[in-house]
Amino acid sequence: MAGHKNTAGADNAAVEAKKRQGCAILAGESDHIVAEAAARIFADLADPQTINRDKDNAWKAPLWRALEAAGLPLAWVPEALGGSGASLADGFAVLGAAGRCALAVPLAETLLAGWLLGRAGLDAPAGAMTIAPARPLDRIAMSADGMLNGRVIGVPFAAEAKYIAVLAEAAAGAVVALVEAADCRIDDGRNLAGDPANVVTISRVKPLRSAAAPAGLDATALMLMGATIRSVQTAGALETALALSVGYANERIAFERPIGKFQAVQQNLARLAGETAAALAVSGSAADALAEFDSIDDAALLEAASAKIRCAEAATEGSAIAHQVFGAIGFTNEHVLHRFTLRMKAWRDDFGNESYWSNELGRRVAQLGADEFWPLVASR
Amino acid sequence: MSANLQFDPIRLPPECEALRKDVRAFLAEEIAAGTFDPHRPGHGDTHDPAFSRRIGAKGWIGMTWPKQYGGRERSFLERYVVTEEFRVANAPVRLHFVADRQSGPILLKYAPEHIKADILPRICRGELCFVIGMSEPNSGSDLFAAKAKATKIDGGFKINGSKIWTSNAHIADYMLGLFRTSPPAKDNRRHGLTQFLVDMKTPGITVNPIIQMTGQHDFNEVVFENVFVPDDHVMGEIDGAWKQATSELAYERSGPERFLETFYVMLELIRALGADPDIRSAEGLGRLVAQLHTLRRMSVSVAGMLQAGKEPVVEGSIVKDLGTIWEQRLPDRVRELTAFLKPEIGNRATLEEQIVFATTIAPKLTIQGGTTEILRGIIARGLGLR
Numbered sequence: 001m002a003g004h005k006n007t008a009g010a011d012n013a014a015v016e017a018k019k020r021q022g023c024a025i026l027a028g029e030s031d032h033i034v035a036e037a038a039a040r041i042f043a044d045l046a047d048p049q050t051i052n053r054d055k056d057n058a059w060k061a062p063l064w065r066a067l068e069a070a071g072l073p074l075a076w077v078p079e080a081l082g083g084s085g086a087s088l089a090d091g092f093a094v095l096g097a098a099g100r101c102a103l104a105v106p107l108a109e110t111l112l113a114g115w116l117l118g119r120a121g122l123d124a125p126a127g128a129m130t131i132a133p134a135r136p137l138d139r140i141a142m143s144a145d146g147m148l149n150g151r152v153i154g155v156p157f158a159a160e161a162k163y164i165a166v167l168a169e170a171a172a173g174a175v176v177a178l179v180e181a182a183d184c185r186i187d188d189g190r191n192l193a194g195d196p197a198n199v200v201t202i203s204r205v206k207p208l209r210s211a212a213a214p215a216g217l218d219a220t221a222l223m224l225m226g227a228t229i230r231s232v233q234t235a236g237a238l239e240t241a242l243a244l245s246v247g248y249a250n251e252r253i254a255f256e257r258p259i260g261k262f263q264a265v266q267q268n269l270a271r272l273a274g275e276t277a278a279a280l281a282v283s284g285s286a287a288d289a290l291a292e293f294d295s296i297d298d299a300a301l302l303e304a305a306s307a308k309i310r311c312a313e314a315a316t317e318g319s320a321i322a323h324q325v326f327g328a329i330g331f332t333n334e335h336v337l338h339r340f341t342l343r344m345k346a347w348r349d350d351f352g353n354e355s356y357w358s359n360e361l362g363r364r365v366a367q368l369g370a371d372e373f374w375p376l377v378a379s380r
Numbered sequence: 381m382s383a384n385l386q387f388d389p390i391r392l393p394p395e396c397e398a399l400r401k402d403v404r405a406f407l408a409e410e411i412a413a414g415t416f417d418p419h420r421p422g423h424g425d426t427h428d429p430a431f432s433r434r435i436g437a438k439g440w441i442g443m444t445w446p447k448q449y450g451g452r453e454r455s456f457l458e459r460y461v462v463t464e465e466f467r468v469a470n471a472p473v474r475l476h477f478v479a480d481r482q483s484g485p486i487l488l489k490y491a492p493e494h495i496k497a498d499i500l501p502r503i504c505r506g507e508l509c510f511v512i513g514m515s516e517p518n519s520g521s522d523l524f525a526a527k528a529k530a531t532k533i534d535g536g537f538k539i540n541g542s543k544i545w546t547s548n549a550h551i552a553d554y555m556l557g558l559f560r561t562s563p564p565a566k567d568n569r570r571h572g573l574t575q576f577l578v579d580m581k582t583p584g585i586t587v588n589p590i591i592q593m594t595g596q597h598d599f600n601e602v603v604f605e606n607v608f609v610p611d612d613h614v615m616g617e618i619d620g621a622w623k624q625a626t627s628e629l630a631y632e633r634s635g636p637e638r639f640l641e642t643f644y645v646m647l648e649l650i651r652a653l654g655a656d657p658d659i660r661s662a663e664g665l666g667r668l669v670a671q672l673h674t675l676r677r678m679s680v681s682v683a684g685m686l687q688a689g690k691e692p693v694v695e696g697s698i699v700k701d702l703g704t705i706w707e708q709r710l711p712d713r714v715r716e717l718t719a720f721l722k723p724e725i726g727n728r729a730t731l732e733e734q735i736v737f738a739t740t741i742a743p744k745l746t747i748q749g750g751t752t753e754i755l756r757g758i759i760a761r762g763l764g765l766r
Contacts, residue, residue, distance in 0.1 A: 239385070246763050260765040263757075270701070270756035273385065273763055277698045281387035281681055282674040288389035302673055309670035355663055362666030366657045370650040374468050377673055378400065380391075 034075065034086050035093035041066045042101040048240075048336040051104070060105055060160075068126065073110040077124040083114055091115075092232050092287035099236020102339040104195050106130055106157035108229050113165035116222065120176035120211040127162035130155055130181075132200055136223045136352045140202060142170040147204045148177060156350055158186050158198035166202075167213065167222050174218050177207035191349070193342035216295025224300065226351030227308035228290050231283035234311040237344040238276040241322040244337060245269060249325055265325060272321040275314040282307045285380070299379055301364060305357040312354035315344035387695065389677070390684030396461045399454075403465040406438060410471070418470045419730050421644050421737045425596060427475035427509065427551055435466075435473070436506030441480050445488060449496055450504030456687040460680065464636035470644055474598075478548065479503045482632055483510035483556050490615040490624070491577065499554070513543040513557025513578070513602065520545075521754050523558070524570045524622065528604060530559035536610040537561070537576070539584075542603045547748075549587045549600035552580050562619045570622035575615040582607050594740040630696035632749055634682040639675040639703030641745055642738040645714045646672070648731045652718055664717040668710070675703050694762030697755045704745045705752065711738035 045063040067073055075091045077083020091111055098107055106128045113129035133140060133152040140150030148168055158164065158181060166177045183205045191197035246269060249260030259265050286307035293300045319341035323330045330337045348354060365373055410416065415431055416423045435441055440462045445451025466473050484503050487496055502508045519525035528541025539559055549555070555578040562572035578585075584607040590599040616624045646668060653661050678699050685692045715735055725731075746752045760766055 242763075246765065249765060260760075266760035266765050267753070267756045269763055269765060270759035273694075273759050274698050274702050277385050277387060277678065277695065278674050278702060280385060281389075281678040282670075284387060285389045285677045288391075302669070305666070306670035306673040309667060310674040313667075313671075354667070358663040358666030358670065359659055360666065361669050362657065362662035362664065365665060365669050366650060366653050366662060367655050369655065370647045373647065373650055373669075377669075377676060378464065378468075380673065380677065 032090050032093035034072075034090040035097050037070055038067075038072055038094040039097040039100075041070060041072075042097060042103060046101050046103055046105075048102055048339050052334070052336050052339060064105055064128065067105070067107060073107060073128070074114045074124050074126075076111050076115040077118045081118055081121070081123050082126075083118065083124055088291040089287070092228075092291075095229055095232045096236045099233035100240045102193075102237055102240070102336075102343045104193070104339075104343070106161055108233060109157050109161065112226055112229055113163070115225065116165045116167060116176055116217075117178060119214055119217050121214075122176060122178060122209055122211050125163055125178070125208075128157065128160055129163045129165055130157045130161040131222070131226065132158070132164050132166050132202075133219070134226065134350055136219070136356055139219075140166050140168045142168040142175050142177065142210070144171065146210070147206055148179060148202045149204060151199065151201045153199050154189075154191075154197050154349060155186075155200045156191070157196050158184075158200050159188060159196040163208075164200065166207070167217075167219060168210075169219075172212070174213035175210050176213050176217075177210035179205050179207050191346035193339070193346045195343070195346065197346070197350075218296075220301075221296045223351050224296055224304035225290060227357065228283070228286045228304045230347040230350050231279070231304075231307035231311040232287055234315050234344045234347050235276070235279035235283040237340045238272075238279050238314060238318045241318060241337065241340045241344075242269075242272050242276045244340070245272060245322045245325040259325075268321050268324060272318050272325075275318040275321070279311045279314040279318075282310045289380070298364065298368070298376055301361065302376060303380060305352075305361045308352060308357050309354040309361070312348040315348055319345055385695065385698075386685070386692070387678055387681040388684065390457075390681045392457055392461065392680065393455075395455075396458055399458050400461050400465060402438075403440070403462055407465065407469045407471060410434075411469070416470065416472050419644070419648070419734070421470055421642075421734055422594075422596070423470060423472055425474060425598065425741075426472045427548070428472040429475060429506075431472060432475040432506035434506070435476070436504055439504075441476050441506050442484050442500065442504040445484060445500060445504070449488070450501030457680075457683055460636065460683045464640065464676075467637050467640045468643055474548065475509045475551065476503065476506050477637075478512060479508055479510040481635070482512065483554070485631070486556055486575070486615060486624075487577070490575070492612050495577070495612065508554065509548055509552045511546050511549045511552035511555045511580070511602075513546055513555045515545045516542060517544050517601075521751050524564065524573065526558055526560055526573060528557075528559050530561050530574060530576060530609065532561070533608075536608055536613070539576070539578070539604040539607040539609055542601055544590075544599075544601045545748075546600050546602050547598050549580070549602045550589060550597070554578065555580055555602070556615065558621050572619050573621040574618050575621045575624060576609050577613040577615055578607065578609055579613075582609070584608075592741075592744070594737065629750070630682065630686060630691060630693050633700035633755070634679055634686075634692070634696035636676070636679055638700045638749075639672070639679065639707050641704075642707045642710045642742065643672075645711050645731075645734050645738045648727060648734050649714045649717060651727050652721055652725050652731050654725075658720070660720070661717050664713065668713060671706055675699070675706060679703070694759055697750070697758045697762075700750060701752055701755045701759065708742040708745045711735050711742060715739075 051059050071084035074083035075086035079085040109130040113131045114124045117124045132155050134155045138152040161181050164179050168175045185201040187199040189198045250258050252259050286303040289303035439452045443452045443454045444459050530537040530539050558573045561574040565571040584605045586603040588601040589597050682692050682695050
């Protein structure tokens with residue numbers, strides 16, 4: 001966009017307007033009361049523009065307290081095990097709202113950890129949790145004497161978590177265990193968006209509690225659940241990136257008219273809408289599908305792996321378009337756009353990236369053969 | 381945000397799966413009887429009158445229409461299942477498909493009773509072929525530049541001018557076409573076009589073939605010289621056709637035919653790769669699977685909204701934009717993914733024939749039914765940019 005180089009002052013007005021728009025977006029239409037409650041908390045305490053200005057992370061503690069007071073982090077833990085026993089659908093709706101706000105506290109991770117503990121019948125503690133492994137090629141082992149060992153990478157928010165829910169391999173099969181983060185060695189790694197993403201080294205750690213994983217809950221099932229969570233968050237982040245981009249294109253004047261009046265810009269924004277739509281549709285479908293499966297079959301693999309693959313592609317394409325629309329202001333630190341674009345790109349790598357799941361899905365489809373392929377697609 | 385994109389995870393109801401079984405059994409019988417060859421994509425693009433009649437006898441043409449006109453009053457989601465199964469099998473449905481998808485619904489809405497009673501049951505029996513008369517030599521995407529004229533005379537109208545890119549005109553029984561009845565208004569250039577039902581056997585109509593680069597004859601130029609159309613063949617409001625187009629577009633643009641047109645190359649790719657592909661091929665295949673699944677879930681979601689009486693114009697346009705670009709690129713992706721396969725794979729000849737065919741028809745996919753550029757304009761309008 002030639003001629004779009006401008007004074008910071010001119011764009012500050014747009015930035016301020018965006019700030020007010022900010023999390024109002026996430027009050028969008030929702031059938032879920034739980035998600036609406038979450039959206040209100042995000043709007044009050046996790047406004048992207050306010051957070052973006054806050055250099056010392058002072059917003060995190062009050063936000064987390066409010067989330068805990070609302071019972072959101074343990075939404076997927078049955079009431080009997082200390083949680084609030086919300087449905088999977090409600091939890092996914094909360095995660096969509098979190099994505100629309102590019103939420104940068106371990107809410108998704110605690111939800112997933114609570115789900116894993118709950119499936120194994122283990123009590124969930126209060127406090128932020130994360131999950132390990134968070135990448136499909138990593139493994140944690142439980143030895144015969146019940147001690148955990150393993151080195152896993154890219155564990156989201158491990159450095160800010162009090163506990164880690166672990167899916168470990170033992171001689172008798174998969175085991176779910178809860179460990180204290182303080183008992184593990186955690187490096188200070190960060191992902192693309194600056195959120196903690198840590199190498200976690202577990203050396204002869206005794207878990208606080210553990211139980212055999214229920215039938216069907218294996219490493220693949222955990223990764224697909226995590227992949228679906230990231231897909232739902234990505235779709236939410238894309239919704240906001242689209243809304244911000246359209247808003248900016250309608251306000252920013254160049255060549256004596258709003259840049260959104262230029263067909264070249266309109267075409268780009270239509271493509272961003274297409275990527276957003278694809279992400280919304282496939283992540284919503286996967287979330288809906290996982291709510292009805294007890295174990296992973298071919299249909300669940302198709303739904304969840306497709307969601308991760310297509311949402312990661314949408315993040316790649318969509319973030320590039322959003323930045324193109326915003327021009328120079330979009331890659332300044334003071335602008336909120338990067339909170340969405342960098343996070344959606346960082347999420348591509350969690351719980352299996354698009355290349356990993358494409359290979360898994362492609363191999364499975366090849367095994368099933370050409371005659372079984374369309375019936376599988378049509379079954380969804 | 382002005383456009384709240386909505387793609388609810390609609391699932392096809394149980395009656396759809398029972399129907400799907402029937403359709404698959406029917407198609408398997410037809411393939412066994414040699415009616416068509418699912419591996420020969422050119423076949424799917426042909427017309428087969430006897431086959432269309434057998435489909436009609438099954439109740440699968442005009443199946444959502446009222447029973448009094450030969451329909452079966454089944455849901456739009458059931459029609460979706462029939463459409464996708466026929467498309468995936470590469471079955472030759474060209475003769476009745478346009479009438480089933482577009483023309484019948486327009487007649488249902490705008491035709492007088494005696495015309496509905498005459499024509500709709502014949503469509504349902506698979507006896508009638510319709511052609512759409514919109515584009516002209518100097519009016520394509522810009523529909524409202526149409527010049528072919530309908531002049532009021534005693535008892536009807538006299539049509540002069542020409543229509544082009546008219547698929548099926550050489551075999552069609554009827555055209556639903558837009559003709560100019562008044563000049564455009566100063567404040568509304570869309571004003572002045574009227575939709576007519578034209579019997580293709582009327583004297584004064586000449587159909588000139590236009591052969592595509594695939595070698596197929598599908599397109600035509602249709603020339604009208606003093607063609608008489610009676611008053612009761614006006615469909616809807618005189619000069620007001622522009623008001624009638626919007627809701628039909630979502631049906632036309634979001635169906636399974638908007639991403640499955642080259643699907644056969646994907647099936648043939650899976651056959652060629654075998655049960656244990658290398659990592660490059662497996663990854664490439666997996667991506668295609670994920671993209672296809674996404675498109676289908678989007679398309680089913682739009683079908684569900686249409687069934688619920690909504691008008692998801694933006695969502696429907698998005699499905700066609702993403703779907704046609706995907707099906708257009710598919711033959712190139714398949715070509716790349718088979719680059720390192722051993723020369724002696726069993727289906728190489730079929731695969732290569734299919735890639736050639738799909739590559740040659742691919743350019744039309746992003747043009748027919750609304751070009752990519754037009755669709756993105758509609759999406760941009762939905763976003764509040766226009």
